[in-house]
Amino acid sequence: MLTIASADIENMDKLVRVQFANSLPGPKPISLIGTIDAAGKTNLAPFSTVTHLGSNPALIGLVSRPNPVARHTLANILETKSYTINHVHSGILSQAHNCSARYPKEISEFSATGLTPHFEPSIRAPFVAESRLRFALDLVETIPIKANNTILVIGKVTLVQLPREHLHPDGSIDLFAIDSLASTALDTYFQLTPLARLPRP
Numbered sequence: 001m002l003t004i005a006s007a008d009i010e011n012m013d014k015l016v017r018v019q020f021a022n023s024l025p026g027p028k029p030i031s032l033i034g035t036i037d038a039a040g041k042t043n044l045a046p047f048s049t050v051t052h053l054g055s056n057p058a059l060i061g062l063v064s065r066p067n068p069v070a071r072h073t074l075a076n077i078l079e080t081k082s083y084t085i086n087h088v089h090s091g092i093l094s095q096a097h098n099c100s101a102r103y104p105k106e107i108s109e110f111s112a113t114g115l116t117p118h119f120e121p122s123i124r125a126p127f128v129a130e131s132r133l134r135f136a137l138d139l140v141e142t143i144p145i146k147a148n149n150t151i152l153v154i155g156k157v158t159l160v161q162l163p164r165e166h167l168h169p170d171g172s173i174d175l176f177a178i179d180s181l182a183s184t185a186l187d188t189y190f191q192l193t194p195l196a197r198l199p200r201p
């Protein structure tokens with residue numbers, strides 16, 4: 001086995017370290033975060049740090065990078081307290097990936113990439129019409145992670161949309177049928193292959 005110590009990680013070239021550290025947790029979901037500012041300007045950005053924090057209430061966390069440059073997603077969430085999480089499938093992968101380009105605030109990633117905004121009457125932030133599993137959240141809490149100046153953003157799920165046939169009676173969602181993708185680092189994407197559903201031990 002190759003042994004890599006923390007000093008080796010610190011000495012890595014920046015981009016190598018990003019790839020390496022980002023691969024350690026294994027594949028993570030990749031979603032488009034839909035937001036809007038108070039003036040009505042929409043924004044989309046891919047995030048891979050989306051994680052389930054609890055079911056009652058249904059809470060989801062995501063980690064936003066530090067803020068030395070404009071972070072439109074974070075700024076919009078703080079401004080309107082509303083955002084959507086939209087699963088990415090292979091048919092929209094290249095558009096989703098291109099949403100990570102640093103567009104100026106005046107340019108919405110929807111118009112830049114050709115993805116279609118979808119609005120629901122009760123939800124301020126835009127959904128991605130092409131996404132097959134999408135949900136809206138209200139911001140409930142932000143927790144600064146002092147060690148690297150990132151922010152854990154916690155939201156409560158307020159509305160979920162998916163094709164009816166992919167929600168099973170036991171509450172599970174058929175993410176394989178939906179073709180939800182996973183990712184590591186900022187450039188590597190995976191499709192899911194179902195392996196097993198095991199009985200409770």
Ligand SMILES: Cc1cc2nc3c(=O)[nH]c(=O)nc-3n(C[C@H](O)[C@H](O)[C@H](O)COP(=O)(O)O)c2cc1C
Pocket residue numbers: 030043044045046047048049050063064065070071072073074097099100101102103183184185186187188
């Ligand atoms: C696959 C992938 C995953 C990403 N995950 C995150 C993430 O979890 N958190 C984050 O802050 N940025 C993440 N990014 C970077 C943002 O998408 C990128 O900084 C984007 O420009 C932010 O846009 P905004 O300024 O409109 O919010 C990711 C990028 C890619 C390509």
